[in-house]
Amino acid sequence: MGFMTDRKRAVGHGSAKSGTMAHWHMTISSVGLLILIPIFIFQFGAILGHSYEEVVAYYTRPVPAAIAAMTIALSFIHFRGGVQVLIEDYIHGSARKALIVAMTCLSYGAAGLGVFAVLRIAL
Amino acid sequence: MADVNRGNRPLSPHLTIYRPQLTSMTSIFVRLTGNALLVAMLMIVWWFVAAAAGPEAFATADGFVRSWFGDLVMFLSTWAIWYHMFGGIRHLIWDQGHMLDVERSETAGLIMIIVSVLMTIFTAIVL
Numbered sequence: 509m510g511f512m513t514d515r516k517r518a519v520g521h522g523s524a525k526s527g528t529m530a531h532w533h534m535t536i537s538s539v540g541l542l543i544l545i546p547i548f549i550f551q552f553g554a555i556l557g558h559s560y561e562e563v564v565a566y567y568t569r570p571v572p573a574a575i576a577a578m579t580i581a582l583s584f585i586h587f588r589g590g591v592q593v594l595i596e597d598y599i600h601g602s603a604r605k606a607l608i609v610a611m612t613c614l615s616y617g618a619a620g621l622g623v624f625a626v627l628r629i630a631l
Numbered sequence: 632m633a634d635v636n637r638g639n640r641p642l643s644p645h646l647t648i649y650r651p652q653l654t655s656m657t658s659i660f661v662r663l664t665g666n667a668l669l670v671a672m673l674m675i676v677w678w679f680v681a682a683a684a685g686p687e688a689f690a691t692a693d694g695f696v697r698s699w700f701g702d703l704v705m706f707l708s709t710w711a712i713w714y715h716m717f718g719g720i721r722h723l724i725w726d727q728g729h730m731l732d733v734e735r736s737e738t739a740g741l742i743m744i745i746v747s748v749l750m751t752i753f754t755a756i757v758l
Contacts, residue, residue, distance in 0.1 A: 535726065538719045545716060549709070552675070553758035557697060560686045567682070576679065583672055590665050622676040628683035 530589060537586040541579075548579040564629055573630035580622035588615035654733065657740035661718035664711035671708035674701065709754050714747035 555566045567573050591611045595604055649655065674696055681692030695701050721739045724730050730739055 535723070538723065542716065542719065545712060549712065549754060550758070553754065556678075556758075560682070560689045560693075563682055563689070563693075567679075580672070580676060580679070583668075587665070587669060587672070590662075591669075594662060594666055618673060618676050622679055625676070625679040625683040629679070 530593075534586065534589045537582055537589070540582050541586055544575060544579045544582060547575050551575055567626060567629045570630070573626050577623045577626040577630075580626065581619045584615045584619035584622075588612055591615070653737045653740045657718065657743055661715055661722075664715040664718070668708055668711050668715065671704055671711075674704065706751075706755065710747060710751040713750040713754070714743060717743040717747055 551572050555563055555572075558566070567576065588611065592608055595607045595611065599607055678689075678692045678696050681688040696705070721730070721736075721743060724739070730736060
């Protein structure tokens with residue numbers, strides 16, 4: 509340890525590995541959601557409260573179905589990136605790894621389930 | 632060069648030592664709202680899955696989403712999504728190198744709070 513230089517100690521511990529790509533992916537998904545979310549809010553909000561038949565009929569239309577599927581998929585992809593940063597900031601050790609794995613499973617699981625459900629209604 | 636004063640260096644002051652500021656609070660709430668929105672999104676996914684499954688499953692999910700509890704979650708999430716969105720826009724502006732000084736960051740924070748509340752009221756009235 510006594511012979512280790514400061515440079516040697518720092519190599520491999522910097523932030524500039526894959527962090528910039530993670531940030532860039534959050535930026536891209538946020539711009540996508542900026543378009544999708546307002547449309548989804550007013551479409552979903554308008555049909556919420558209607559009967560089963562009206563809801564199914566509404567989501568057989570291509571545009572509301574596509575907006576709903578894309579919003580669910582992209583918001584969970586965006587959430588996965590965000591919650592990973594949250595976990596990495598506050599939780600350490602093996603609990604961190606377990607939580608990241610769990611939230612990744614939850615995110616992709618919910619996204620897959622939601623998109624499949626919308627397609628099932630639409631097709 | 633090597634091993635000078637390792638492990639006994641002064642620490643930078645952490646969150647708990649600072650007075651809450653508009654910039655820090657608006658930033659914390661962007662994180663909070665973004666992660667809290669999971670609850671509403673899971674409810675929405677359940678609602679869609681139930682609609683795909685059939686009338687009975689839909690009645691259960693729809694009843695839950697439109698119950699007083701579901702209503703409360705949806706109303707708070709409406710504010711959360713608008714706030715998080717305006718917070719995201721502020722981040723996109725910052726990423727371009729604009730509005731990084733304290734004064735304009737605080738102005739943007741105030742705008743986020745006011746516009747998100749107005750949009751929540753607007754959404755609640757329209758829908």
